Amino acid sequence: MRLPIRLLVPVVLAAGPLLTGCGGSEPRPEAVPGAPAPTAKPSDATPSAAGSPDAPAAAASLGGPGTACPLPVSFSLAKDWKPKAIELPTDPDLADLADLARRGPAVMRCEIDAKPAGHIGFLRVWTVEKGSARAALEAFVKGDESSSAVSYREGRAGALPSVEATYTVRSALFDEDKEERAFAVATPRGVVVVDLGGSDTEEHRAMLPAYELARTSLKLG
DSSP states (O other): OOOHHHHHHHHHHHHHHHOOOOOOOOOOOOOOOOOOOOOOOGOOOOTTTTOSSSSSOOOEEESSOOOOOOOEEEEEETTOOOOEBBBOOOOOGGGGHHHHTTTTTTEEEEEEEOGGOOOOOOOEEEEEEEOHHHHHHHHHHHTTTTTTTEEEEEETTTEEEEEEEEEEEEEEETTTEEEEEEEEETTTEEEEEEOOOOOSSSHHHHHHHHHHHHHHEEEEE
């Protein structure tokens, strides 16, 4: 059985050098006495709701010139998350390995490892050459044939309009469903998709503050 990309790619990367590396929640409105409490969307989850009592401090910026992964956008990284740029092999004999870094029309450009920060999972950045953010994100989610319970919503990633999706996928390793989420933004250099996986739902939720830090600090690179 062929494992999904989120499980196979880290294995390939660890085996290298086939795919080589080159290199806060949003403010809340104040409650009005007597008024019903606002209902939080999934993308607005507080760090405590995501499994961590405190929002992570920004330790570095990623995406700009001179960083580990030059990208069309830049954003803040949480402490100890380690980025590595992804280069697809050009050898035709390694086409199957190159496919591991593709999902629908999206190509993986950067993988940010959470293990040094004590979690099992990755924040990954993908690019799509053309199309709208919504179309790119829908195709990205459908690129995992096990995806289900998908919910899309319009919002903002930093100063940019964005589309975000929350959904579940089937873990072939543990034979159980687990949560994932991703957002997409359109830039002059194509669409950027940022997704957060995890070994299971518990790990995914524990890493949400780092995902939210990236989303809320995002800007054009």
